[in-house]
Amino acid sequence: MADAPRPEFKSWHEMLDWMSGLLLRRTGHDVPWWLGAVRNAGLPTEAATRTWLTENGVAGYAQNPVMWELFGFPDFFLKDAAELLEGQYADRLQLRPIADAVIALVLAWAEDGTGQATVQLRKTYISLLTPRRKFAQVTPVSKSAVDIFLRLDEPAGGLLEAAAARPDNAFRLKIRLRQASEVGAEVADILLRAYRANT
Known part of the structure; x- marks a missing residue:
C-alpha cells in the first residue's frame, strides 16, 4: 500500500500564492501587470488605490498581493510557520504544549x-x-486557556461549549483546554467529527 500523503504545515506564503492565482483567474492579469496599471494611474494614497482597484474589478483577497507589493507586507507575513506559532505563545509558554498536542493529533491522521x-x-x-x-x-x-473553535452542527454538551459568535459565523462551538493532558480521546473524537463534517 502506498504511503498516505503527509499533511501540509502552512504560513501566509502559500496564501499569497493562492491570492495571486485568484487575481489572475478573476482578471486575466497577474500581479506585475496590475502593479504597472496602478502606477500608471498615479494614485496619491493607499485608500485611493484600494478604491481604484475595486472599481476595476480587483477586490477581496485578490487585492491583497497588489496592495502589499505597493505599500508593504504585514509584519506577520514575513514570518514562517514556526515563528508565528512561537509568537502566539511567547507570553503564555505554559499553553504551548496544548497547541503542540492538537497539531500532533491532526498530523497523525495522515500516518x-x-x-x-x-x-x-x-x-x-x-x-x-x-x-x-x-x-x-x-x-x-x-x-490560562486555549479554545478550539469548531465548524460542527451539534448541540453543546460535555466538552462542547457554545461559542459567542455572530449569526453568520459557522464556528459556534468550542472546546476549552487548560493543559495538554486534556487533549485525549474525547477531544480527538470531536475533532474527527468536525473534520468529517467538512470534508
Missing part, C-alpha cells in the same frame, strides 16, 4: 489513513483545514 488535514498558521491562531474548508481554529484566548 494512519484517517484523513488529509492542513495546519495553517496565522498571527494569532492556527487554522485546521480539510481539503474542502476550515473545520477548526486553535486560539490562545487568555493566559
